[in-house]
Amino acid sequence: MGKKILVIGGVAAGATAAAKARRTDETAEITILEKNGYVSFANCGIPYYIGNVIKSRNSLLLQNAKSLKKRYNIDVYTNTEAIRIDPDKKIVFAKNNRDENLTFNYDKLILCNGAKTIIPQIEGISEIDYFTVRSIEDMDKIKDFIEDHKPESACVIGAGYIGIETSEALMHCGLKVTVVEALPHILPTFSPEVSLKIYEKMSSCGITLKTETKIVKTYKQDNKIILLSEKGESFTTDLLIIATGVKPDVELAKTAGLEIGLAGGVMVNSRMETSVADIYAAGDLVEKKDIITGNYILAPLAGPANREGRVAGCNAAGGNLEYKGTLRTAIVSFENACCAQTGLSHKEAIKYGFDASFTYTEDPNHVEYYPDPKYIFIKLIFDRKTGKILGAEASGENGVERRIDVISTAIFAGLTVYDLGEIDFCYSPPYGAAKDPVNISGLVATNFINGSSLITPQQFLEIYSSELQILDVRTRIEFKSYRVKNARNIYVNDLRESIAELDKNRPVYIYCAVGYRGYVATKLLRSYGFDAYNISGGIEAIKRTAKIKSMEVIDAGNS
Template identity: 40%
Template sequence: MGKKVLIVGGVAGGASAAARLRRLDEEAEIIIFERGEHISYANCGLPYYVSGVINERDALLVSKPEAMRSRFLIDVRIFSEVTRIFPEEKAVEVQESNGKVYRESYDHLILSPGAAPLRPPIPGIDDIEALVVRNVTDIDRIKRYVDEQQPQTAAVVGGGFIGLEMAENLHARGVSTTIIEMSNQVMAPLDFEMAAILHEHIFNKGVNLILEDGVKSFVKKDNTTIITLQSGEEIEADLVIMAIGVKPEIKLAKEAGLTIGDLGGIKVNERLQTSDPNIYAVGDVIEVKHIVTGQAALLPLAGPANKQGRIVADVIAGRDSQYKGTQGTAIAKVFDLVAAATGANEKMLTKLGIPFEVAINHSNSHAGYYPGATRISIKLIFDRSNGRILGAQAVGAQGVDKRIDDIAGVIRHQGTVYDLQELELAYAPPFSSAKDPANMIGYVAENIINGDVRMIQWHELTKLKAQDLCIIDVRDEEERRAKFIPGSLHIPINDLRSRLAELPKDKDIVVYCEIGLRGYLAYRILTQHGFTRVKNLSGGWVTYYPAVFG
């Protein structure tokens, strides 16, 4: 008789564990309990079904219960909720949707219940239909509402991944959409100046983006909802989507006496065992080790969840497999732009007191002389003492995915900016440049480490008084005519050597251009002509403008 393995939750980690375990052990008895109707569905694709980008509903269902049964001989029990765990007896209590309750014993138990959308106790929230996006049933409800009621207006509360994707897809259906975000930026994994690029783009797309304002109350009025914000502003919406984040579903584990971490997720070891060695946990419900900071983290991502499911299956099958941690690599489409991040961001490192340096570069997505090249902005965060890469963010219309993945691979192996320079990446004009943007950001970082340039970040410059420094704009006349930093002196880069006498040697000098390259050239010219108090504005005007004036 083989091992008996029960799995609570049949999405992502749970389904991956079941399929992998069957491949390793033909004799094991494997039972999946799913309280909903669907297993192994494409959570991340749900918003795109609303707009019709994903046309077929069945495309969202990666694997159906009958397929798991026939191909893998797995007993899939839908509409079956595990309501209690009895660790001493190695058994669980199951309640079916028809009310039937029974017990099932196990040799090994895998918890993969995921995380539930947050529903804060905002006055009036129980009086309105505030929809969430978690599963296929949720998205069916939203799509049915949009198809049948044809709402004119919608409010999405929350500017994270799901919130932005829902706003985009509602907008694509012709629904006038407002995004309400309590923070000063969308997409928390990004630092502010990178998110600011998205803010400008969202506004330009005709979506109303409200930042630094939360919901105070909801009031139902006929077929619409009046949303009163903390500022007193009122928004009227036919449809309300709540997308303010998720919370690990730890109720089962907590009641069973399993150890819960400080962040509110189930605590597990490298083999993904809980405090009870016969009970494992995977996916959004667990606390993971962040591979950059070494700290516990909650990182609800599909890729890590699937990897964790595979590792648990290996361990149960007797293989020595370990989960080494998560780095938080994530990506999202935001209308015509793509935003991605990996590793630690500046906010996280500052909070933990970990020293870092920042390099920002704006490159073409492929060779500029080949048609269709667009700008890709990359921010690299690294340790100046040894060059180790701590994190990266990228925003652009194309090529963001492969650059963030290049850098993610280097971070995973504790690589440095020098490793990034040395990556030999595929090049042809339609795809990249001979010096790929991923290589280029490595070169920029090396210049900072070597002292070839001293940088000043946009937020540092905003704190300085104009009378205490000299700001030099080295762009061309046409570029400056559009917009410039108030109080800056205009000296185009080609004229700089002939106008050195105009510059003070007793003041700090900040040079800037459009994206940072000519600023770097200006820095090298000035420092080699006896100016010792010079800094280059990181990322140039392209970073400064949306962050300060956006």
């Protein structure tokens, strides 16, 4: 008989670990303990089933105890929670839903018991019926409540990934939805100018969004849930969802004396080994190595959990794999608007000591002459000294995921912004352009490093006044539709003949729609001795930034 491999927890990390262990060692005795009723399910699909986008509940159930036994010869105990670990005797103590105490011996133990929802400190919350969105059981409770009670309204506390996706699902169920977020903007891991795409889409769909709003008290009145904010606002709802993030569920790990890291997760090495011999860990439970900084962080995402589970399962069964780390590459959508990110944000890059800067570009997902182009807004973060790509964020409606995946791959491979401009992309009018948005993003960053006199919209708005010399180099028709206040319009094609109209003794701040024509104009004026600056991302980026800063700098209408 082979070694005993015990896996605690299923889903992305646990089920993957067990399956990989079996593929590595056919003779091992492999057992999974899962505290819930379902050992392997697509938890990322839960909001889409709630919202009736995914019609079949069974499609979310990827494996069950019977199928895992049949295909992989893995024994599964569902509704069985591990309570304590004795690492010296290599015993796990557990209890099932019949209140029976069980013990399991192991040679190798893999902890994949994940994370738990962070419940905010709200007065009265323990007296209120609220829902979380983590498990099939959670999903069923929400579906049953909607079907049985026919709620008219819902409130989602938290505007991260799960909060956004769940609010969309509840909207599809016909509910009037309010989303409350304590931080200044939705999707806090994104820059506000990027997440604005989803904010505007949610608003246009009738979602009420309340940012910088912290709920401090709740109570029930006439079968309604009343929520009170720190600012004295009151919200009334029929259905309450808590989506304020998750934290590693480390209580079981602590019983075995496992080292807990500064971020609050179990510490592991590249082989997913913990600080205690013969105990591995993977998934949302553990801290992960950030590929760019080398620091250990939390990244509760399905992709890293799956890869970590594979490494842990292989090594527990006698193999030799290493996990290289994560870039936290992720995407979220609301209807047809989506945001994606990879690597560090600009603030994080500064925090970790990089000489970091960023550029904005906005280009169509395919050539403009092909019907229905959709523009992709990309914020590329990089080191000014080395050209090292540090991260990227993007928003749009079509092709966003492809571009962020490419940049993620470039970071993983150690490429620089100089390389981004040279990458070969497949091109046909329905699918792209001769210069892909990623190419352009890399070229703009390269030009910036090489001294192209690029400034960010944030820098421009910090110095904005009616005294500035601001030049709009778009067409007259574009200029008439909307423009920066106090800007003058000279179309880029007419600039050579109109240079005398500009004051050479004052700086010129130039913009077009999204950046390229502004770049051409800036190069031209600088060749004539002007102190000219191109505003990164053009007026579209200025509009985004001004809206976030609540600055009235855009004139609309004919003139």
